[in-house]
Amino acid sequence: MFAAAMLAVATTMALALARALLGPTVYDRILALNVFGTKTVLFIAVAGFLFGRPEFLDIGLVYALINFIGTVAVLKLMHYGELGWIDGAGEHDDL
Amino acid sequence: MSALAFDALNVFLLACLVVTGLAIARLRGLFAVAMLSGIYSLLSASVFVLLDAVDVAFTEAAVGAGMTTVLFLATFGLTRSREHAAPHQKRVPALLVAVACGGVLLVALSDMPPFGAADTPVQTDPITERYVETTHEEVGIPNMVTTLLASYRGFDTLGEVVVVFTAGIAVLMLLGRCSRERAEDES
Numbered sequence A: 001m002f003a004a005a006m007l008a009v010a011t012t013m014a015l016a017l018a019r020a021l022l023g024p025t026v027y028d029r030i031l032a033l034n035v036f037g038t039k040t041v042l043f044i045a046v047a048g049f050l051f052g053r054p055e056f057l058d059i060g061l062v063y064a065l066i067n068f069i070g071t072v073a074v075l076k077l078m079h080y081g082e083l084g085w086i087d088g089a090g091e092h093d094d095l
Numbered sequence B: 001m002s003a004l005a006f007d008a009l010n011v012f013l014l015a016c017l018v019v020t021g022l023a024i025a026r027l028r029g030l031f032a033v034a035m036l037s038g039i040y041s042l043l044s045a046s047v048f049v050l051l052d053a054v055d056v057a058f059t060e061a062a063v064g065a066g067m068t069t070v071l072f073l074a075t076f077g078l079t080r081s082r083e084h085a086a087p088h089q090k091r092v093p094a095l096l097v098a099v100a101c102g103g104v105l106l107v108a109l110s111d112m113p114p115f116g117a118a119d120t121p122v123q124t125d126p127i128t129e130r131y132v133e134t135t136h137e138e139v140g141i142p143n144m145v146t147t148l149l150a151s152y153r154g155f156d157t158l159g160e161v162v163v164v165f166t167a168g169i170a171v172l173m174l175l176g177r178c179s180r181e182r183a184e185d186e187s
Helices: A002-022 A026-050 A054-080 B002-026 B030-050 B054-078 B088-109 B126-138 B144-152 B154-186
Strands: none
Touching: A002 A026, A002 B002, A002 B030, A026 A054, A026 B002, A026 B030, A026 B054, A054 B030, A054 B054, B002 B030, B030 B054, B126 B144, B144 B154
């Protein structure tokens, strides 16, 4: 059962990678990166059970946090064009 | 079954790494390259997890997929985000350097013990047994890896901290100069 789940996760990873390679717009690639991060979380979780190390589940949870913060930062950069860290810090601190 | 699945997953991940690396080398739009390098580091993190190196994998994901992507994009905000193709006469030396480095790495690889070998120095040397048995009494920290890093290898860790501290100071000096110049321009 875990092998079938792993096969599905690997297929989705390959599809997300194909979307990141093909594009065509910037948002396709951002979405591909986000999907790939989510698939990495699933990959670690399923691999933990598949190879008898279910304690890897905790590590997958931390990856989900990194992925979320990374996507928010990328989208904020796309929106404002910069991180607002040179002299505009604190003007629109919306995080 | 499990060993077969392990091998198949490794082949799949390494094949994805090769595809991503080739795409990074060929693409000229740097935004796509930043996204693909994030995917590259997530893939390497998965490989590290499969090899039971979860701490390395975690650092790779946090720095490679998280921090570096954001830093790349912040840089594109200040510079251009398209790469000029290198002229042909510059490509040949670059290819030679890459092939030479790869060859050296392959030669070095032949000296390494096979994956999971039981007779490596780490497994057979008596010092391993000594650390496993006495670190708890000598230092008293429950985690053995932390004991080794913070106590027995204390000077090594001190050197690493000095490097990181120096890098932080350098970044602060650069950023501070940037904002000072801007403040002078405005006043």
